[in-house]
Amino acid sequence: MSSLSLIAVAGPSGSGKTTWINQFLGEQTTPAYYLRPGLEKASVDIGAINYRFPSVEVVSDTQAQTVLSQRLRLPKRKAPALTVGQLPEKATVYMEVGFHLDLASSCLTSFPFHRVAVLPPEMESSQWHEWADQVVQGNSVESARNGQLPNIWCTPLRGQVFDPASLDTIWTELTGGAYGQVQRAKGIFEVPDGSLVQIDFVDGLSGSEYRNLNVSPWLDGRPNRFSGLEVVGWELEESAIAQAVLDSCLSDHVIKQYQSYYQEVVSS
Structure with missing residues (x-):
């Protein structure tokens, strides 16, 4: 049985999702992968992770479904690039879920993610609370103004x-x-x-x-x-x-x- 760990991290913009993920990437001793659906071409987070954590592989939107479905072992630990459909055992995949994405989308519901919500301390109830397996206290931010998302x-x-x-x-x-x-x-x-x-x-x-x-x-x-x-x-x-x-x-x-x-x- 695969020991692949799938972790989805969601919350309002500015709450600290990327910071929460980065603290684990900095300490990671097993293969790590990162996915940020929806903003691939201009994602500052993806760019920063590529620069700060060069050993972390970034999974593209087009690769994600196949990669997460098949979960095969890579022939070598330090392959030059992630091959579609191949992931090593004991790997951890972090998916950062932008505030603009639907928590009921297929990319989140099709796989057994451990769901982490990074939320402002003053937020007592929300769609993220209902969705999450684990709630982490993040930055104090305004998630909506007059009911309108940013x-x-x-x-x-x-x-x-x-x-x-x-x-x-x-x-x-x-x-x-x-x-x-x-x-x-x-x-x-x-x-x-x-x-x-x-x-x-x-x-x-x-x-x-x-x-x-x-x-x-x-x-x-x-x-x-x-x-x-x-x-x-x-x-x-x-x-x-x-x-x-x-x-x-x-x-x-x-x-x-x-x-x-x-x-x-x-x-x-």
Whole structure:
């Protein structure tokens, strides 16, 4: 009998689902897999897990049904990539369930997931309470406003580079309400010294969390790796956000100047 563990983690946006999963990924000694249905192409969470936990395999939406159904053992522990329909025994699959997904969807009901709800301490009853096998106390967040769930807007930023001052300005404007009421914002951004910066904001918590991701500096042209922005909130001015982001991106000429400088710094 397979000892594969399936864990689904759900809750409101900003409650701490990703943080809860990450604490286990950081301590994982057996094979671990991660699935985030519905936001695959622009998911900041998927990008961050790829960078922070390179041994964790990300299961795509298209692979998920077959992979979870068949549960076969991989021929080697460190295969270069997950083969559809193959999972090792003693593996743990973490599925992060976005607030926008139906808890009765087939991807959740077709498999024997252990259901974990990460919920605000002030929330005493909800659809997540009814769904969960285990309730974990998370961040205090507003899950709905006047009965209306927040909207989610995301965009990939592959190839775009931001100078730190401009990035700080647009982040302060965004989280300060210049483009609508933002409940949650998360992003991975390229900066001129070739590094990647992850920024997280949750309304109600103090400030934003900045993290330098452990990746090799990209100092040769526009970066060809994942970066992106995800914003959750109400009355979001999506076109204005997109334009502000675009206006903050560096031109080819400026990127080349920065990279020439940092290449000299590295070589000296």
